[in-house]
Amino acid sequence: MERFDVLIVGAGAVGCAAARELSRYRLRIGVLEKEYDVAAGTSGRNSAVVHAGFNNAPGSLMAQLCVEGSRGFGALCRELDVPLVRTGKVLVSFSDGDTETLRGLIARGERNGCEGLRLLDADELRALVPGIGGIAGMLSPRTSVFDPFLYAVALAENAAANGAAFFFGAEVLSLRRENGLFTAETPRGDFSAPVLVNAAGLASARIAAMAGAGGYRIYPCRGEYLIFEGGADLPAVPVYPAPRKGIGGLGVHLTPTTEGDVLVGPSAEYLDDPEDTGSTAAVQARLADEAVRLLPALAGRRPIASFCGIRAKQAPPGEGGFRDFVIRSEEAVPGLIDLIGIESPGLTASAPIARRVAGLVGRLIPLTEDPYFDPIHRFPPRFRELDDETRARLIAEDPAWGEIVCRCRLVTRREIADALNNPLGVRTLTALKYRTRAATGRCQSGYCLARIADVWRQELGLQPEELTLRGPGSELFAAPDRSPAL
């Protein structure tokens, strides 16, 4: 049995942010994650937008924490070396009713503390986003896009560098509380602590119930996306339709990524199965139609990939909209801190949520600042972002910098090798994709997979058949027949 001061269930952005925030203090922190990397759930499957905070009800936790998160996000990404681009965001009106909705959003945003929101006439709208449909628009100048994978990885690696321990493949199967200690049973053994932070996303109601706090319910709501390769005719600014009531999301939007692709989505569809991350032909066709309505230039373009993310909604089907985040120290179960219904803008709000968690932990156990806490995190260099001089110097030092493994994203053998030796010890193809962006471009691994397997074999001395997509059960290569020839 491993003993900690605080156990965190779930290594999504929220669990990782909580681990990093708590690592400022002299605490033994353990993070239990059922999958084989961070951001394997909703945190790796979303629009990756730092929202400004005008969508949420004034006075709600969602509004407060979104605005607080948005204000601090740039500084946080600089500390953690996470790509962030301040693109601004445009909302498009197709009718007078939509324009009225946009006026209402500006008023709401101003009450929430958002700065610089304003209406755009049709000319201003098309100057900002050439080729866009619609009759008017709204500008949110502070909205940004960022890399959600590297965000979670950086939070976790920084927490680990400051002493937090991460356990992957450690699904919490049961919880019991005896003599003021929670004990979590996992396939990797038992873990115990007096404080348990439930950051299990879609499973948060189940974990709360296991710990003795019933009464929560999460309604999974799937959002599908298409990914288009970026181009000069695609927007460099996120473009959203004016929101419609009761859809449970923000509507199908076009969102540039920090890699230069454009996401189209998400849909909103309530499901029974929180793990059903499949894409469907019918929804993809609808997404393509809605995207063309926003940007006619997309007509006839083919996406390079699709994916989906699942919202952890507290609002049941039919109700639509958003219910507020629950961030609560459970009086009935002392030591249990529940984070329930952390849907959008949960990424934007993740650092403020983590600070609230630390505040709640401080009421349960004494917190002493760790004078050795180091907030700075750095990733290995990204070859495609370097100037020619730096590239030449690195190649002269180590020829692995000069061998391109992924042509679509210009990723070198050195970067793949560094990513395989990442500080969290995570070794799946998805972990490499998150960390280097290899295999995420137009060829979707057709060119680079065999080369990645070769680096894997040489760096780690492992066989290709041991390389998995996301952990055991998702092996990418069949083992050769090694039985003796007859």
Ligand SMILES: Cc1cc2nc3c(=O)[nH]c(=O)nc-3n(C[C@H](O)[C@H](O)[C@H](O)COP(=O)(O)OP(=O)(O)OC[C@H]3O[C@@H](n4cnc5c(N)ncnc54)[C@H](O)[C@@H]3O)c2cc1C
């Ligand atoms: C379609 C979509 C678009 C979105 N767009 C945005 C956006 O643009 N901006 C924004 O700010 N937010 C956005 N969000 C919301 C944001 O993605 C979430 O709020 C955020 O990722 C929630 O993080 P989390 O850590 O709470 O949950 P998750 O990332 O789901 O993490 C929970 C973790 O718990 C683990 N877990 C579950 N059960 C167990 C168990 N029994 N034992 C151990 N581990 C367990 C899971 O494997 C998972 O890794 C979007 C969400 C969706 C679905």
